[in-house]
Amino acid sequence: MSGGPGLESLVDQTISVITNDGRNIVGVLKGFDQATNIILDESHERVFSTKEGVQQLVLGLYIIRGDNISIVGELDADLDSSLDWSKMRAYPLKPVIH
Amino acid sequence: MSTGIFGCVQLFFSYFKELVGREVTVELKNDLAIRGTLHSVDQYLNIKLENTRVVDQDKYPHMLSVRNCFIRGSVVRYVQLPPEGVDVELLHDATRREARGG
Numbered sequence: 001m002s003g004g005p006g007l008e009s010l011v012d013q014t015i016s017v018i019t020n021d022g023r024n025i026v027g028v029l030k031g032f033d034q035a036t037n038i039i040l041d042e043s044h045e046r047v048f049s050t051k052e053g054v055q056q057l058v059l060g061l062y063i064i065r066g067d068n069i070s071i072v073g074e075l076d077a078d079l080d081s082s083l084d085w086s087k088m089r090a091y092p093l094k095p096v097i098h
Numbered sequence: 099m100s101t102g103i104f105g106c107v108q109l110f111f112s113y114f115k116e117l118v119g120r121e122v123t124v125e126l127k128n129d130l131a132i133r134g135t136l137h138s139v140d141q142y143l144n145i146k147l148e149n150t151r152v153v154d155q156d157k158y159p160h161m162l163s164v165r166n167c168f169i170r171g172s173v174v175r176y177v178q179l180p181p182e183g184v185d186v187e188l189l190h191d192a193t194r195r196e197a198r199g200g
Binding site: 004005006007016020022024036046048066067069070071072073074075076079083088090091093095096097098 | 126127128129130132137138139140141144145146150157158159160161162163164165166167168169170172173
C-alpha cells in the first residue's frame, strides 16, 4: 500500500516504541512487517518512576510483536540529547485497556 | 449484506484520507492524547502524525523527544477532528448506505 503510514522511512533510525503494557523501548529500527512486528537493534528500555530519574536498561536485539505495540515514535536525536532524562520524574504510562 | 465490517472500515479509511494535513488529537487506550498534523492513514486505521506533542506533557514526558509518530490503529480510542473537517451530511449518507448493505 503506497502512501500509507508505513515504517519504511524509519528504518535504520532511532525510534521510541511504547508498548501496550506501558513500557518505553528505544532502539534502532531494523525491520518491520504488515502486522507492525518490529526488529529493534541496540535497544534499551527507559524506566520512568516518580522516585528517581529515568533508568536505562540495556536489552540488545529485540523483536516486538505488533499486537503489543501502541506507538512508534521517530526520536529527534538533538532534542533527545538536550533533555536530561536522569532528572525526569513521571509515573509509568498506563497499560492499554481494550 | 455484502460489504459488512470491511465496508465500514473502508468508509472510515476514505474519510480519514480526506483529513490528511489537518490538525487532530488522537486519544489512545492508555489515556495518552497526542496532537499533531495527520500525515497518513492506512486500511488498519494506523495513523501517522507530524509535529506531535502530548496534550499533558508534564504528566507524560515520555515522548518529549518525538516529533513524528506512528500510532497503531488498534490502540486508538478517539480521534478529535477539527469541526470544519466534518461533513456530517456526507457521513450520514455514507453510513446509512453501509447499514442498508450497499
